[in-house]
Amino acid sequence: MYRTLYHFFPGEAISRSVQSSLILFAGLLMLLLGVAYIVFVFLARRKQNRLILDNALAKEQFEKELITTEFEVQEQTRKKLATELHDNIGQLLSLTHVTLASVTPGKEEKTLMKVASATELVGRSIQELRQLSRLIHGEQLVRQGIVASIEQEITWLERTGQYSIHFKNRTKTLAAHPETELFLYRVFQEAISNLLRHSGADQIDIALDWDEDLLQLTVSDNGKGFDTSKDSRGLGLQSMQKRISMLSGTMQIRSAPGQGTSLIFSIPFLSPNN
Amino acid sequence: MLILFVEWLAFLTGLVAWKSARPVYLRIIVALLGFTVLAENFEEWSAPAFKARNRMLLYNLHSLVEITAWFVFYRFVFAENRTMRRVIPILAAMVLVFTAIEVLGYRGANRFHADSYRFYSVCVIFLSIRYLFTVLNAGHVYYPSREPVFWFAAGSIIFHLVFFVHLTVINIPEFTKDMESIHTFVLLLTIANIAYYLLLCTGLCTTFFLGRRSAVPSSQA
Numbered sequence: 001m002y003r004t005l006y007h008f009f010p011g012e013a014i015s016r017s018v019q020s021s022l023i024l025f026a027g028l029l030m031l032l033l034g035v036a037y038i039v040f041v042f043l044a045r046r047k048q049n050r051l052i053l054d055n056a057l058a059k060e061q062f063e064k065e066l067i068t069t070e071f072e073v074q075e076q077t078r079k080k081l082a083t084e085l086h087d088n089i090g091q092l093l094s095l096t097h098v099t100l101a102s103v104t105p106g107k108e109e110k111t112l113m114k115v116a117s118a119t120e121l122v123g124r125s126i127q128e129l130r131q132l133s134r135l136i137h138g139e140q141l142v143r144q145g146i147v148a149s150i151e152q153e154i155t156w157l158e159r160t161g162q163y164s165i166h167f168k169n170r171t172k173t174l175a176a177h178p179e180t181e182l183f184l185y186r187v188f189q190e191a192i193s194n195l196l197r198h199s200g201a202d203q204i205d206i207a208l209d210w211d212e213d214l215l216q217l218t219v220s221d222n223g224k225g226f227d228t229s230k231d232s233r234g235l236g237l238q239s240m241q242k243r244i245s246m247l248s249g250t251m252q253i254r255s256a257p258g259q260g261t262s263l264i265f266s267i268p269f270l271s272p273n274n
Numbered sequence: 275m276l277i278l279f280v281e282w283l284a285f286l287t288g289l290v291a292w293k294s295a296r297p298v299y300l301r302i303i304v305a306l307l308g309f310t311v312l313a314e315n316f317e318e319w320s321a322p323a324f325k326a327r328n329r330m331l332l333y334n335l336h337s338l339v340e341i342t343a344w345f346v347f348y349r350f351v352f353a354e355n356r357t358m359r360r361v362i363p364i365l366a367a368m369v370l371v372f373t374a375i376e377v378l379g380y381r382g383a384n385r386f387h388a389d390s391y392r393f394y395s396v397c398v399i400f401l402s403i404r405y406l407f408t409v410l411n412a413g414h415v416y417y418p419s420r421e422p423v424f425w426f427a428a429g430s431i432i433f434h435l436v437f438f439v440h441l442t443v444i445n446i447p448e449f450t451k452d453m454e455s456i457h458t459f460v461l462l463l464t465i466a467n468i469a470y471y472l473l474l475c476t477g478l479c480t481t482f483f484l485g486r487r488s489a490v491p492s493s494q495a
Contacts, residue, residue: 024458027462031436038406042418048412
């Protein structure tokens with residue numbers, strides 16, 4: 001519309017001028033500016049859409065991994081539970097059964113000794129059951145914080161009597177990040193599991209540091225170590241690396257043949273004030 | 275003729291999209307296109323004597339309808355934005371009062387109300403840019419190309435920017451004396467007109483080719 005409007009405005013002689021050219025330039029510039037802005041909005045929006053979709057995908061993967069991790073922690077607890085029931089409580093109760101079965105009526109002195117022995121065995125079984133209930137409770141400990149979970153894990157390791165374990169906790173009040181802590185706890189479990197299976201170590205050093213925005217967990221052993229330059233990343237290490245990456249953290253492996261291994265996990269861990 | 279053709283094209287697309295137009299306020303633009311086509315054809319085919327006498331009256335009448343249509347349209351677009359909901363009627367009232375003063379007062383009904391139309395152009399450009407800004411900042415996935423309002427706003431910005439400059443320079447003697455400049459500017463206006471109607475046409479096409487989703491990134495609007 002309005003395409004012939006200029007006919008109705010005054011204008012007589014025809015002469016070229018710089019002003020006219022400038023005005024034309026202004027008109028053209030306006031047109032180009034308008035087009036440029038629209039194109040900019042269009043492209044920027046497309047980029048933003050991609051970013052939103054990527055974030056949604058990452059969030060979805062994180063949530064999936066979180067469920068897997070929760071499941072794995074539960075699975076680990078169940079395995080320990082089964083082992084404890086079979087190896088300790090089962091043995092103690094079998095022994096109690098044998099002891100009580102061998103009681104012969106009429107031999108009062110022997111009977112008293114056997115009953116005393118059975119009582120002791122039952123007492124030990126009760127103690128073991130208490131420990132076991134702590135293990136089940138340990139699953140809930142994860143929700144109470146990484147420190148409590150690590151301590152619980154160490155308690156179980158110490159019970160084997162095969163390892164000398166040192167835990168240095170340099171965190172005083174650690175902010176609560178349940179999801180991050182669950183991931184880290186699972187990584188710690190995997191690190192310990194790897195260590196027990198492959199290192200042949202008898203000494204384990206664990207350290208937990210927090211400097212307001214970075215949480216560092218170090219698991220070291222005096223085992224046989226390995227050559228890090230060779231591609232020796234098994235499934236365990238890959239899984240740990242994946243979980244740490246999901247927390248935007250890093251995993252360092254320091255090892256050499258015959259010199260033990262240190263795994264250092266660093267993850268951003270802000271205090272609630274930040 | 276080319277402008278007439280794209281006007282018709284946009285209007286016919288609007289008619290085809292009429293039923294599927296969701297939200298319903300998209301029909302305001304179809305109705306505006308219908309009125310434009312009617313006015314333009316009437317002006318084109320009327321007798322020269324009538325044309326000379328009444329062309330400006332027709333332009334002024336058309337611009338009044340156009341002003342009202344775009345303000346009402348943007349009032350619906352920003353229905354969920356409390357500030358804009360208040361600002362738009364105020365702007366519309368200011369433009370209409372200004373137009374009344376110009377047409378009934380110092381300029382007269384037989385000349386185009388360039389000053390108030392320039393003010394209106396600034397308002398519509400502002401509303402269109404505000405809409406595109408909303409699109410830019412929507413926190414969720416949002417595809418502007420599937421959104422008729424995006425195309426309408428794009429067309430509106432291009433057309434009103436060029437027309438604003440046109441109405442600003444039209445009274446400068448240096449410019450109106452230079453026929454070559456005028457011809458170039460007419461070319462520029464033609465491009466702006468064609469872009470405007472083609473973008474409206476594209477927006478209307480999205481309503482029946484892609485189906486309707488959210489009208490506006492409402493969480494941000």
